Amino acid sequence: MRKLLDSLYTGSAWLAALFMIGVLAMVLLSIISRVAGFHVPGTDAYAGYAMAGAGFLALAHTLKSNEHIRVTLIIGKLTGGARRGMEMWALGVATLLSGLLAFYAWRLAWQSHEFHDISTGNDATPLWIPQILMGIGCTVLFIAFVDEWILEMQGRRARAGSDTRHE
Numbered sequence: 001m002r003k004l005l006d007s008l009y010t011g012s013a014w015l016a017a018l019f020m021i022g023v024l025a026m027v028l029l030s031i032i033s034r035v036a037g038f039h040v041p042g043t044d045a046y047a048g049y050a051m052a053g054a055g056f057l058a059l060a061h062t063l064k065s066n067e068h069i070r071v072t073l074i075i076g077k078l079t080g081g082a083r084r085g086m087e088m089w090a091l092g093v094a095t096l097l098s099g100l101l102a103f104y105a106w107r108l109a110w111q112s113h114e115f116h117d118i119s120t121g122n123d124a125t126p127l128w129i130p131q132i133l134m135g136i137g138c139t140v141l142f143i144a145f146v147d148e149w150i151l152e153m154q155g156r157r158a159r160a161g162s163d164t165r166h167e
Helices: 002-036 043-064 080-114 128-154
Strands: none
Touching: 002 043, 002 128, 043 128, 080 128
16 A cells, blocks of 8 residues: 555656646747747646646645645654644644645536636636646645554654654
8 A cells, every 4th residue: 555655646746747847848838939920829828727737736745755844843842642642633634624625626626617617818728627637636635644644643654854754
């Protein structure tokens, strides 16, 4: 199961990287088309969709790499059971909130599909298509928080600032 989860986080990060390349491609296409004297409609919108997709798809990998910004003012002063309890509480809240975020991201994509919502730009892209990336990214983040909560419960979670898991 560990290998499957780690592959999910890594795959999501690779997708995020591909979407960052998509941002670059759209920006370059926009610049080249302006210099060459022709217009490619929708490049700004697609760069924005790719940027949002990259951001959401990278969330879980960032969490699992201990790269999220974390304020440890209180928890850093705790030890033993108090620290573990606070970690469990914080991860529980984060799991709940990421689950709600995933639910509402998918709900937004579904509603955009049902209402045939399209972008207001020249591209007229059905908005549910780029919104799916947000749903996928939020779902993988939710899975990562559940994973972290279980690892903390088992006493196997890596601490911030350490690169290895305690197994």
